Amino acid sequence: MTVTATGAAHPRAVRWGLPDVLVGVVAFVVLSAVVRVLVRLPGVGGEAWLVLGIEQVVSGWLPLVAVVLLATWWRGRRSLALDFGLRFRPVDVAVGLAVGVGLRLAALGLAEVVRQLSGTRATAFAGGVGDPVLFVVFAVLAASVVSPVVEELYFRGLALRAIERAVAPAGAGVRGAAGAEGTGAATDARRRRAAVIAVLGSALLFxxxxxxxxxxxxxxxxxxxxxxVVGVVLGVLAVVTGRLGPSIVAHGAFNLTVAVLELVTPPAVGG
Known part of the structure; x- marks a missing residue:
């Protein structure tokens, strides 16, 4: 919010968009290159937990979190809820869990079809948990709690809404755009087109x-x-509900099922 000379408060202008998304892409590429160097350093490459941690934090979370926070603070309304829809409702848990588990079942079905058609192994669950501490930290907490929040903020928050705003600029009634929503059939058609392009574009980026x-x-x-497909479904959830709660829960449930499958799969014999 800004305050004018008369004391009237006005909402901050929304200026984030595709350039901010591009900054995230560049930062991701640069930090990924840095990580490839770091994990080869003496005393680092031999520690599996350290390599995983560096890869996850430095090249996985850092560029996405940084660009989202910078976008909302300097080019947005300084609110992750207002800018990118970071809101939750109780129903989001039920919807997200159902969608996440459904996506995993669909993924397993697709993998089986590929296995049948190609004669190759389509899934790769080693079985067992190995080091239980590392399993909880990386397979459960990192992959199923932190990553879904970080990635949904960037892909379905910033990227999806930036594409919407680029296709249907402010005044056309898209999420995150400043100004009043337009009305009429032409505006509705533009909003639907913007939403479809945004969902597909953010899914491709994902x-x-x-x-x-x-x-x-x-x-x-x-x-x-x-x-x-996961990116498309999560994008649809974000567009339909106007918030990230359902997509975050669905993303977390989808990732968590991998940990569950590792637990229930018998350990491979002979390594």
């Missing part, structure tokens, strides 16, 4: 961020397809 390299097997390709 997939690229999780791309370890060019997929060389059918199983790797199915993983990327799964990520894109």
């Amino acid at each position: 997939t690229v961020f999780h791309l370890d390299g060019v997929p060389e097997t059918a199983a790797a390709a199915s993983r990327l397809l799964t990520l894109f």
